Amino acid sequence: MNAKPPQTWKCEHTLKEHTASVNAVAIDPQGNILASGSDDRTVSLWDLKTGKRIFTFFGLLNAVFSVAFNPRTPFLVSGDFDNTITCWNLDTNAVRSFSGRSGTNNAHSSSIFSVAFTSDGENLASGSADQTIKIWNIPRWVSTRTLRGHTDTVWSIAISPDGQILASASADKTIRIWPLNSWDEPRILIGHSGWVTSVAIGHNGQILASASQDSTIKLWNLNTLKLLCTLSGHSAAVWSVVFSPNRQLLGSAGKDGVKLWNLSTGELLHTLSGRHPIAFSPDGKTLVTGGDGTNIKIWRQYVPATESAPNPVLSGEWYSILCVDKLASPEEVKLAYRRLIKQYHPDINRAANAKDIMQAINEAYAKFEEGARGEF
Known part of the structure; x- marks a missing residue:
């Protein structure tokens, strides 16, 4: 019996509306809409199936470094270079600023590089170049907690599916694991030799992936905090890492390309001609990556034909x-x-x-x- 052909990825759309580098992408919980944030000071919405642009939000004062959809309500937020978190109501297009400019009470005092919602949509976390992470209550639109401990820029944050743990990645070369349901001190993971640029928590809440300027990806057991393995395949800094929803793949991206890894074996499966940033659709069958800097690529999973695949009967009943x-x-x-x-x-x-x-x-x-x- 012939082996089942391996799944691979085909670039189906290249989106070219942004006029400067694309820094962030996110896909809505239904898998229908793609959001992108750019150095061109805009956030755009796209139809994930067709690749057509739906809407562009203008009026931002500076570059956009991160975007996230609220999992329960029609809100999209962005973290911006000018220390601001901006929120759009996707039903009404109404805009609201979370943190205001520097000097505003509870505001970040430097650029915001990462934003992430808890799974219930009630809280938002933001990581900043001011070395802090802030937790925001969405219904009340106020900052309820500031997490301090990093000694350099916080590049990335991720929240566990149960909302109990927040992981943060920093230019101080450490990862910190913060309990959100208590005021206990964070646990610190040390292992990378360069900036830790991105973190992601697996959908089972048990595994943490970290990416680094040292060109490696590391997988950690979140229960024991033990290092499980190191994935080496990139030739330059890795700027983003993401788990597929089916728990089978890990995606990583840098300027040297996008790589997909088998989570069970650590095997490098595919190298794609994309770059940072990167996101999987909720069903895991669509992958969004950066293109040449200003472009975005939408990839679809498919099974290629093989020479040994039998042809069906072409005539008869x-x-x-x-x-x-x-x-x-x-x-x-x-x-x-x-x-x-x-x-x-x-x-x-x-x-x-x-x-x-x-x-x-x-x-x-x-x-x-x-x-x-x-x-x-």
């Missing part, structure tokens, strides 16, 4: 062509048709005769539908 029994139920026939489309559509299958195969499949299915209608 419809059920022979669709590889089903003559007495198969309509639902079984539809499922078989869908499977064949996924395998032999010319956009996916690169074989020279893929177009002829697909034509035969479509004609066979049309004959099935004609026969099914004749029964009524």
Whole structure:
């Protein structure tokens, strides 16, 4: 029996509306909308399926370094170079500033490089070049807590799925693990030899991934704080790291490209022609990355055709062509048709005769539908 062809990724859209470097991307919880933040002082919304731009928010005073969707309400926030957290209501396009300018009570005093919501959408965390992390209560729009301990810029933050833990990555070369339900001191992870630029927590809340200027990615056990493994494959600083929702892949990105790793084995599976930033869709089948700096790339997961894949029968009865029994139920026939489309559509299958195969499949299915209608 032939082995199942490996899954790979194909760039389906390249988005070119931004006029300066794209620093951040995020996908909404439904997997329909992509948000991007740029040095051009805008935040844009895109249709993730078509790649068409939906809307652009103007009026920001400086570059945007991070964006995040609220998981429960139609809010999008950005962390900006001018120390501000800006919030947009996506239903009304109303804008609100969280922290205001430097000097405002509880405001960050320097650029904000990372923002992240708790899973209930009630709280927002922000990490800043002022070496602090702030926790904001969304319903009351106030800062409720400031986490101090880092001695240099906080580049990235991540919150566990249960909302109990916050991890932060800093230019002081450390990772700090903060308990959000108590005032205990953070636990400190040391292992990278350069800035720690990005952190992500796995969807089971048990594994932490960290990326660094030292060109490595490290995986840590969040319960024991033990280092599990170090992934080496990048040739330059790694600026972002993200887990796939299916818990099978880890994505990492820097200026030298995007890499996808097998979480179980640590094996490097794919290198893509993208760059930082990076985000997975909720179903794990779409990947968004930076392009050449001003562009954004949307990648789709697919199974490439193989030379050994058998071709279906191209002539004969419809059920022979669709590889089903003559007495198969309509639902079984539809499922078989869908499977064949996924395998032999010319956009996916690169074989020279893929177009002829697909034509035969479509004609066979049309004959099935004609026969099914004749029964009524």
